[in-house]
Amino acid sequence: MEVTFWGVRGSIPSPGPATVRYGGNTSCVSLQLADGEIIMIDCGTGARNFGISLLAGAFGGGKGSATVLLSHAHWDHIQGFPFFGPFYVPGNRFTVVGGSRSSELLERVLERQMAAQFFPVQSYRNMGAQIEMRSVFEDRQVRVGQAQVTAHPNPHGPTEVMAYRIEADGKTLVYAGDVGYDERGPSPEAIALYRGADLLIHDSSFTPEDRAERLSRGLSSLDDAVEAALRAEVKKLALFHYDQDYSDRDVDELVLRGRRLLDARGGSHIAIMGAAEGLTVAL
Amino acid sequence: MRVRFWGVRGSLPVPGARTVRYGGNTSCVEVTSASGTRVIIDGGTGIRRLGKELMRAEFESGKGQAHILVSHTHWDHIQGLPFFAPFYREGNRLFVYARQRDDQNLRSVFASQADAPFFPVPFDHTRATVSFRELHDGARFEIDDVQVASARLNHPHIATAYALEADGARVAYIADTAPFSDILFGQEFLSGPTSRHARLGRADKATLKSMAAAVVRLCEGADLVIYDTMYTADEYRQFPHFGHSRPSDAIVVCRDAGAKILALFHHAPDRADAEVDAMLDGARAQAKTMAEKLDIVAAFEGLDLSLGRG
Numbered sequence: 001m002e003v004t005f006w007g008v009r010g011s012i013p014s015p016g017p018a019t020v021r022y023g024g025n026t027s028c029v030s031l032q033l034a035d036g037e038i039i040m041i042d043c044g045t046g047a048r049n050f051g052i053s054l055l056a057g058a059f060g061g062g063k064g065s066a067t068v069l070l071s072h073a074h075w076d077h078i079q080g081f082p083f084f085g086p087f088y089v090p091g092n093r094f095t096v097v098g099g100s101r102s103s104e105l106l107e108r109v110l111e112r113q114m115a116a117q118f119f120p121v122q123s124y125r126n127m128g129a130q131i132e133m134r135s136v137f138e139d140r141q142v143r144v145g146q147a148q149v150t151a152h153p154n155p156h157g158p159t160e161v162m163a164y165r166i167e168a169d170g171k172t173l174v175y176a177g178d179v180g181y182d183e184r185g186p187s188p189e190a191i192a193l194y195r196g197a198d199l200l201i202h203d204s205s206f207t208p209e210d211r212a213e214r215l216s217r218g219l220s221s222l223d224d225a226v227e228a229a230l231r232a233e234v235k236k237l238a239l240f241h242y243d244q245d246y247s248d249r250d251v252d253e254l255v256l257r258g259r260r261l262l263d264a265r266g267g268s269h270i271a272i273m274g275a276a277e278g279l280t281v282a283l
Numbered sequence: 284m285r286v287r288f289w290g291v292r293g294s295l296p297v298p299g300a301r302t303v304r305y306g307g308n309t310s311c312v313e314v315t316s317a318s319g320t321r322v323i324i325d326g327g328t329g330i331r332r333l334g335k336e337l338m339r340a341e342f343e344s345g346k347g348q349a350h351i352l353v354s355h356t357h358w359d360h361i362q363g364l365p366f367f368a369p370f371y372r373e374g375n376r377l378f379v380y381a382r383q384r385d386d387q388n389l390r391s392v393f394a395s396q397a398d399a400p401f402f403p404v405p406f407d408h409t410r411a412t413v414s415f416r417e418l419h420d421g422a423r424f425e426i427d428d429v430q431v432a433s434a435r436l437n438h439p440h441i442a443t444a445y446a447l448e449a450d451g452a453r454v455a456y457i458a459d460t461a462p463f464s465d466i467l468f469g470q471e472f473l474s475g476p477t478s479r480h481a482r483l484g485r486a487d488k489a490t491l492k493s494m495a496a497a498v499v500r501l502c503e504g505a506d507l508v509i510y511d512t513m514y515t516a517d518e519y520r521q522f523p524h525f526g527h528s529r530p531s532d533a534i535v536v537c538r539d540a541g542a543k544i545l546a547l548f549h550h551a552p553d554r555a556d557a558e559v560d561a562m563l564d565g566a567r568a569q570a571k572t573m574a575e576k577l578d579i580v581a582a583f584e585g586l587d588l589s590l591g592r593g
Contacts, residue, residue, distance in 0.1 A: 012328055012366050013296035015307025016584075024298025024307065045295055048552070073400040075362070082358075083295050083552075100400075109400060117356050117384075117392060120439040120526065122472045157403050217403060244331070244366075277299075 001169045001283045002032040007046020008275040010241040018247035023277025026076035034169045037145035038066040047080030062091025067144045070098035071177045072161040092129035099162040103133040152193040154179040157218025171283040172197045180218030186228045194232035198283045204239040226261045236271040284452040284590045287313045290329020291582040293549035301555040306584025309359035316449035320427040321349040330363035338368045345374025353381035355442035375411035383417035434497035436460035438526040446501040452591025455502045458511035462532040463495035473524040502540035506590040511549040530566035538574035546582040
């Protein structure tokens with residue numbers, strides 16, 4: 001299983017010289033599985049560059065297929081959808097998975113972003129590819145080729161977001177974006193979903209000090225990510241979804257601090273990394 | 284009059300090493316008159332940093348006032364508005380101007396951007412006083428000491444160009460628009476180029492001609508014309524139906540209007556810094572034969588121009 005980061009930023013893209021190393025695009029992660037299946041997790045602006053890379057292969061000729069897992073529909077997780085090139089090639093096939101209450105509602109949510117007043121294509125049905133919607137609100141298991149995908153709703157301010165566990169090729173990836181736990185930390189169900197992951201990609205938008213000022217936003221601090229990694233005994237933690245004002249040096253500092261926190265709490269065997277655009281991790 | 288560029292990109296923000304010099308934020312330009320009237324044109328992602336800067340002065344204490352002219356509501360022109368900090372401070376007064384809709388009032392168009400499930404803070408939670416002004420085609424009005432004129436553009440759905448005059452200077456903002464050779468507005472989805480197949484009727488030709496003339500009038504004698512020049516000539520041949528112009532289209536308008544400076548604007552997301560440089564060189568070479576007195580710049584984030592008095 002190969003995991004590639006295409007967008008690692010939270011809330012809004014943050015271009016500029018201060019974000020060149022980690023990247024300023026909003027959330028998008030791709031998975032290449034051994035059986036050829038492709039999974040894209042979230043569709044922030046990073047999806048545009050992922051789409052460009054896919055067009056060089058089967059997707060350019062309308063012979064590609066992939067599964068898109070959406071954590072939720074806040075802009076920074078769907079704003080790349082209208083700019084994902086493979087959607088515009090007839091013949092390509094996609095299944096878009098999300099936590100809306102029904103597949104029809106998921107479709108309506110994505111369709112609102114495409115409406116004529118906001119985007120000239122006016123409907124995802126005009127894009128060309130075959131795109132099917134699938135809600136995991138009730139049935140939280142999805143089979144993608146040999147891979148087993150399990151969804152779990154995490155709290156995110158007044159709403160919920162889907163965390164995903166993907167098991168394939170004898171390895172486990174967990175994506176837990178945009179999560180704001182209550183004072184008890186991750187729920188037992190969340191820990192069960194994360195348990196033993198080879199890589200846990202976890203929201204770590206803020207330092208603990210910055211999160212204290214922004215509690216209402218339903219996002220995690222570095223502490224929350226470290227807590228989740230320790231309790232779920234994962235092998236590697238990837239920090240993700242950095243605040244839009246964090247410079248590359250701020251993120252460097254966040255990763256170092258995470259290393260020290262893990263070490264201080266008996267987690268020196270857990271690896272830690274700062275997710276960065278363009279980085280591929282082979283599991 | 285002071286003109287500052289906060290976002291110069293079209294379509295979507297493009298962070299990364301390839302766009303560091305010109306900038307990757309979507310459209311936002313700030314115009315302030317010498318007396319302090321503040322007009323912001325478009326609310327792409329560039330408006331976020333402008334908001335942060337404004338919060339270092341009177342907007343922080345809820346005593347700020349700004350006028351936001353929206354060219355149209357495609358995402359790259361409004362997606363920064365929910366991140367504009369002055370909206371969330373009580374006492375600030377913000378006026379939003381855009382062309383009226385037949386089907387929906389402006390407040391609901393803008394408020395829907397902050398609806399669940401898309402954004403965590405509903406528009407009703409903004410603390411500033413926000414007023415919407417619905418404009419008709421060709422509206423002319425005053426914002427304190429700034430005279431504003433407008434004109435309809437040739438872009439899918441609806442788009443409006445603005446000219447602002449103050450301190451003896453004039454700046455025109457012409458985005459987004461295709462050249463005036465085929466009807467793009469008010470259409471259903473256009474899946475491909477149409478002009479080669481469908482011949483325009485007399486009424487359509489007359490509409491486009493008067494639209495082009497109105498744009499030239501907005502730019503008449505302008506000190507600065509900011510123009511959607513997203514496409515190279517080759518790209519335009521492929522995508523004439525997407526609603527964007529080439530530098531040569533802007534040069535012709537500036538020549539006919541006797542404008543002084545043209546700012547290439549709304550750079551394509553794929554355009555790396557060196558490619559914008561090349562586009563600028565090409566435009567300057569073209570202008571030598573077409574409009575030799577015209578100065579041309581390529582707009583970049585942070586470009587700061589003083590025009591007229593102050």
